Amino acid sequence: MGPRPLIVKLVILGCAFLWTGFVTAQEKSVNEEILDILRDKGQISEEKYEELLKKAEAEKEPSTFRVYWKDGIRIDSRDGRFKFQLTGRIMNDWAVFSADSDTEAFFNENFGSGTEFRRARLGLGGTIYDVLDFKAEYDFADGDADFKDMYVGLRKLPVIGHIKVGHKKEPFSLEDQTSSKYITFMERALPTVFAPGYNTGVLFHNVELDGRLFWGVGGFRETDDFGEGFGEEDEYNITARVTGLPWYEQEGGRLLHLGISYSHKFGDGDEGATVRFRQRPEAHLSPVRFVDTTDIPTDGVDLVTPEAALVFGPFSAQGEYFHASVDRANGSDVDFDGFYLFVSYFLTGEHRSYSKTKGAFDRVKPKKNFGLGKERGWGAWEIAARYSNLDLTDGSISGGELDDFTLGVNWYLYPNARIMGNYIFADLDDVGETSIFQMRFQVDW
Amino acid sequence: MGPRPLIVKLVILGCAFLWTGFVTAQEKSVNEEILDILRDKGQISEEKYEELLKKAEAEKEPSTFRVYWKDGIRIDSRDGRFKFQLTGRIMNDWAVFSADSDTEAFFNENFGSGTEFRRARLGLGGTIYDVLDFKAEYDFADGDADFKDMYVGLRKLPVIGHIKVGHKKEPFSLEDQTSSKYITFMERALPTVFAPGYNTGVLFHNVELDGRLFWGVGGFRETDDFGEGFGEEDEYNITARVTGLPWYEQEGGRLLHLGISYSHKFGDGDEGATVRFRQRPEAHLSPVRFVDTTDIPTDGVDLVTPEAALVFGPFSAQGEYFHASVDRANGSDVDFDGFYLFVSYFLTGEHRSYSKTKGAFDRVKPKKNFGLGKERGWGAWEIAARYSNLDLTDGSISGGELDDFTLGVNWYLYPNARIMGNYIFADLDDVGETSIFQMRFQVDW
């Protein structure tokens, strides 16, 4: 096989370049390019070229997954149509309680100290066939398999965007929609007890205006920790949340988030429908709930919660007001409410991260990870303070009123690991005061 | 290094081709071939060639797994001796019951509506060291970790083929051996209650005659949902199943399947061995079992079930008859039986898929997956009708007789996702009638 005339070489080379550059630049592998060159230089016959090209194509294995780390263990097919994440989180809490004698007497409980695993989750989720979403996530804390996200859905749908059927959090409240991995304090604020939380149903959600507007709406059956709810009482919820970003500068981490959630619980008190709100003092190891309405037979409950958050670089503020109107089946209607407000500041210059697709806060990434030796770094440090109020007393219902003041320090060693310390001063109206110091050791993947 | 004489080049090239073609054609990578060419063309010294060849060999990483999607997440070593599958399934059911007043009075139950997760499984299984099989599969529905397949075994054994020790389904009944992922209706037919189901023991199985004959036989201890059975009563089962394909045309999906299962339960009624059959009306959300023998002290039970199925392209029919003879420890012997027959038809032209290695039905794959836009497709649509009968009344045992008539529609969006709708008319002899409408949202991986 002699050398081809220069003009032929040039034409072939030119075509190869054009083809490479304009048509499939990102799909051609280095091996394929080398083969082109060898052919163009006359080092390889056309037959051999075709044979090896076919082989190189096979080696690319388009159905093969790429397994890699990006804030977690990710498994993506080369064509992006199949994506999986193998997730999990461990949160080990330690707490010391110090209650005054009136509080101990009221609850007939000697508050002590101890440890627990607040969350111990494993899960697998992803997208298959490009548009089908699923997730199966279990929380094994306490030894049973509580269901968390457990759904199947479709994405990329016209207009509605996403539909999910199964066990999901009802779309309600900024604090409740922000993952426990990312919340600023160890426990969500007292009044988030009103948020319906996880139930089984159908959820529609999407973002509009380039992510500046998030909306979610769904219908849910009230279910147990394992997604099951059956009976005659027909307790269904309709819940919706809309949030927006009137101000958003990704650069520098500046945003103003505003939103509102509404939920109506349908039920027939004569058939056994009830509602109950009860809450611990922002410390899950507490052996008792400090406030508790007990079961209230109801014909319907209305919940409404406006929410606001401001992020201005390392500084952020967040607050929500919760209002619940209970249509009692056997008595005059009652109203409960609560609110919280907190501020946080990153001493190391990071800022709270925001997910437009969820209309909620996201993973904090330290500017410099923790490391010793030549990788020296101290992670991210955040300080925060919160005031929370929850009033479960109205009419003939004496659930109690609780005020919490909390100071927090968070040390983010890595994007996926942090140590949290919270001091809580809980003032239970007409009863007494409790001081709590608690720490959390957290990792997720 | 000057150009080699043509004859030398040709000889080298010829040898390379021969070697490539006959010895290691499928093992030589593109890089190795390119190196051959560079050497043959005199672009690279022999030393460099050898060095880079070694490097290319190392880059192939024969111990590295290929992770890919094939109806599920698969992890295979390049040499095929190690293979894993990370499996799971989610089935979210919704049902509305409508029972007549006689039925509600009989069970003292107001049938309502609701939802549950019928199955919520995670599992890992595979082959290691070429011949060792294992599988660990848990069902977390209801919050506890029910054991499903949980075994270790050997494959490729002479004559017996496969041996498995641990928690497995006893080999009995076509419908019971067909995975819940692939069954045509949401619940298996009424009389499959006789099938022994999952127990802990040893199972032998294999196929003969190019897969036209399947056989399985095993000895099992009757165990709880977690594979444990211990005590004095010594309740062991011997169970066997043989099936064949007198007619099988893979092309076009045509087959006739015939088979028979037999099981003997050993036990000593004086030591506490009992047997109990009870069944819901093909709707798992039913709060009561419609028929129930209650515990019968027994010295042994014989079960026999002939089975038949016909697939003729999109049309299929399937039926089984179940017979149970109970050797009562304290009374005259009793016989129970039941049967079912169903037909199904794929409106979109698919056909039911069959697994020769299991002698049971397999995954349905739509001709065109569900998609919008340019990938437009509507998945596979199947309609089906079934009649089931279960008679648990004989002699002094009045377990009741139940007849079910069921209509079903299945929408297979993808090979791994479907939505099922079933309407069931259940007629409980001498009591009353119940109508049930139920839906299932299913995904597996």
Added chain:
Amino acid sequence: MGPRPLIVKLVILGCAFLWTGFVTAQEKSVNEEILDILRDKGQISEEKYEELLKKAEAEKEPSTFRVYWKDGIRIDSRDGRFKFQLTGRIMNDWAVFSADSDTEAFFNENFGSGTEFRRARLGLGGTIYDVLDFKAEYDFADGDADFKDMYVGLRKLPVIGHIKVGHKKEPFSLEDQTSSKYITFMERALPTVFAPGYNTGVLFHNVELDGRLFWGVGGFRETDDFGEGFGEEDEYNITARVTGLPWYEQEGGRLLHLGISYSHKFGDGDEGATVRFRQRPEAHLSPVRFVDTTDIPTDGVDLVTPEAALVFGPFSAQGEYFHASVDRANGSDVDFDGFYLFVSYFLTGEHRSYSKTKGAFDRVKPKKNFGLGKERGWGAWEIAARYSNLDLTDGSISGGELDDFTLGVNWYLYPNARIMGNYIFADLDDVGETSIFQMRFQVDW
């Protein structure tokens, strides 16, 4: 593009060789080397060379994991900073008990036969960001999710080496620190009941002197199976273990291991702190514990255990003595103790494997795996004998004294699968004798 002068070629080639050899020899891929050659031979322009080099670099995907098998499923990033293991184990036990009539009368129990899954675990653990360790391992035997290793920690720390916070085994006793996957008999020896086992706390551990010295020390809260312990009684343990290898020859598998463990349990009997030791006869399927102190109110417990093991090729011997001093809150102090001694011999020439980082025994690897046909091999065969004693009677506490004599045979088919058979003769002092035959089918990954 004409040929470059020879001197230029040589210089470029020389630089490339030098650069390749001294700077990044192990990081340069075959593709990159081929590109160098093509450029050096003038087959490719500098621009194209640079372009393709960038592409080849991208194809190496340094953030991509390598998934492979090495005694388990491993997922490592190319740079070694992220490593995961997807672990699990299945142990299916079968046992037949034969107790004399005195023993059956004493326990009012008819010992029978049966099966259980002794362990059924799934877990995920690894290292992220180079220094952060975590592990989440669940045991689903019996249907609940018992926590095993469940921690987050840091490694590569100066002086202390490793710190782990969460649910871990307290560092105590050679037999207790050796994984259930690797222990020589189906159950650990009787007196390991004194080892504190899994609790929630903080553990420091490291090796010194090139692995010849292991030390571990930790503080733990006594917790339930799910890592939770809370209350007023303040039951904390301080536990430490130091072991050394005065003799260690990796070649030929010869070593002498000596060590000692100490643990102090703090508690206030007036606040409800208690201690209880109870044990089965080295057969987990036993429906009763043969010896049992019942709850003893205590102000503190001291445990001390010297340990020794000798491996001399296929032969090994191991023994430990356990002593517990209980400071009773309401009565005179009591002392309990026990010991065991066993010998084992590999008929097929393997030797017990040792992990320096744990100061405990490790995975046995057969010289020849089990295989048929041309891969013919019979795995590893080990025989062993053990004598165990446990005395829980002292002062006014009559927990009983139990002596066990055990013969064992282990067939290791592969490094990850074995079948065990144990015959146990249990002599319960002043009561009677029980013979037990039990088998285990084990696989782990």
